[in-house]
Amino acid sequence: MALETSPESPAPVRQIANAIAGWIDRLGAVWVEGQIAQVNRRPGMQTVFLTLRDAVADISVPVTCSRIMFDGLNPPLVEGASVVVHAKPSYYANRGSLSLQAREIRTVGLGELLARLERRRQLLAAEGLFAAELKRRLPFLPGTVGLVTAPNSAAERDVLENARRRWPAVRFQVGYAAMQGPRSAEEVIGALQRLDKDPEVDVIVIARGGGSVEDLLPFSDEALIRAVYAATTPVVSAIGHEPDSPLLDLVADVRASTPTDAAKIVVPDVGEELRLVATARERLRGTLAGWLQREQLALDALRSRPVLADPASLVEGRLEEVALLRDRARRCLTHQLDRAADEIAHQRARARALSPLETLRRGYAVVQDAEGHVLASVAGASKGTELSIRVADGRIHATATSTTSTTSTEESDG
Template sequence: MAMRTSPESPMPVGRVSRLIGEWIDRLGAVWVEGQITQLSRRPGAGVVFLTLRDPAQDISLTVTCFRAVFDKVADVVTEGARVVVLGKPEWYAPRGQLSLRAAEIRAVGVGELLARLERLKRELAAEGLFAPERKRRLPFLPGRIGLVTGRASAAERDVLENARLRWPAVRFAVRNVAVQGVHAVPQVIDAVRELDADPSVEVIVIARGGGSVEDLLPFSDEALVRAVAACATPVVSAIGHEPDSPLLDLVADLRASTPTDAAKRVVPEVGEEVARVEQLRERARWCARALVEREERGLRATVDRPVLAEPHRLVEEHEERLVMAVDRGRRVLGHLLDRADAELSHTAARVVALSPAATLRRGYAVLRRPDGSVLRSAAEAGAGEELRARLADGEVGVVVTEPSGGGAVAEGAPAGTRVPDAPGREEESPVGGGS
């Protein structure tokens, strides 16, 4: 129940502590899991003191138990072991300290640990922390490598020595931490976060040598797995040996079977790279030579062509064809002109042959009345009728003196003139100058 207090009537600290103790005394026994960080067994003492710590958080709890209770598990429980304790919370009022009076202690077995790890593995996998698409590629030649490992450990030596043998200029940022025990998880998390915040570090390697399942438990801790998943820098897990597989291997961007393998996977071997560069150079030279040779062959084939061997030959051939075409055009044009000239001459000759003037030049004449009508028949002419005779070089006047059915005689007409005796018909008959 809430206590009635005020600035004028405050509650003493001792009473508050006693009230807390009374409330805790009403609690029943609970099962608590944790890791033993301190173990105190004084010879002859009937009480054993333990410090139980939560591996995932920085919280500790003092546990007391009778020696008879602890002796049942004394052979399997040591500092660093994970245990499950059945105890009743107690409050020591004079000091204001909470403790746990243990009635039973059980060591967490390997089988139970593996079952718990399997459940945690499924939960994290369901969240997508182990998905392959989250994996990032390591840089080809990192400028600086972050290394999280135990101080002066074989894992640290393997990584540093093998990396420098492969690439002597490699640089490391080493963070020595506890790799087992109650302080391993927070120290590893702090080191990983520190290296991840360093922009010069391009890849982080977490390395530890082999050990038992209990020794490798910190690298399956949920807090550490989530811290690695949140890193922006690629992380390489090199924990234990090939058969060992903590959860850190699943969340890391690359799993190395051993610390030595991590050094080989992170740093390229200088000799191999030099050989690869030389191979690429030789391939580039071969490609360049092949390209030049191919172009030279094409150039030689082009130069050997007749058009380039005798460059004037093409012009001469075109000149010959042009001259032949011009000559052919002239011949064709000449033939056409000759034919047209012949046709024109024939037409002109026909026109001249059919011309009345040509007929008049042969000695014929055309008789017309004064009104211009042409006399076409001798019967049309009357005696004494005056007519006009059209000759080749002019006209003369004539007078009809003797009309007859055989043709009238026109007086004054030149000799050889024939008076037409029918319309539309001219007969060749001389015209006399008599009556």
């Protein structure tokens, strides 16, 4: 039942705390799966205090169990162990804290643990996190290599020493994290994300030495797998030895069998590269020498031909042909010019025959009055009219004294 409260009649803290305790008490016992993050055995107390952490999320809850139950577990319970707890939620009203009162604790066996890992692998594979087409190529010579490992560990020494032995100029950016225990996955994720954000880091190596399946369990953590999948920088997994196969190996871009193998993968061997460069140089020299020799032989063969031995022979053979063609061209052009000249003369004569000036040269004249009008009849030239007579070579200025009509003359003649 919900408590009826209001600003005028609020409920005291004890009532709210007791109500919460009553609600939680009605939940009953539940089975909970997680990892033991902390074990606290206080001297003289019959209760052992545990911290149970979620395998994926950063969530934990306190658990209490009797010392007799805790001591009777086989194998003994240690931090980092995966367990299944049958417990009843309990709310301690005096402190306002929630805890689980363990009634039974079962350590997850190796067979069951492997079965759960297999189910997790299948689910993640179905999502496409392990797809081969998502794997990225490692850079040939990374400027900076990111390394996620435990501080002062053998894996760190193996990676750094072997990488620098192969390529002395290689640079490392190390992100330290716990590589075992309940907080291992969380710290590895944090170090991975920090290195992934660094623009100078070209490849990231996650390295750890060998161990049991329980020791390598953090590297099959779902949150870590998804963090590696989301990383933009290529990731190399170097966990354990050759037989070890955590899920990190499947999502990483490259899997190294050991930390030493990871050092061989991320950087080339300077000695081997120098040998390859020397071999390539010799091959280039041999190829170039062979090509020059073939070209020289081809040139010698061309120069030995008569046409190249005496190039003027080709020109001399064509000189007479060019001279004949030139003469023919001159004759053809002369004939065309002669015909064109005759045609021009004929056209000029025709044009001159049609010219009014030719008519004047034959003895005709053009008579105009003072205003420039051409007179075609004697009617326009009365006595005393000033006249301008156009002849072939000039003009004659005259004054009309009289006019005679051609009709009257013909009549008088008749």
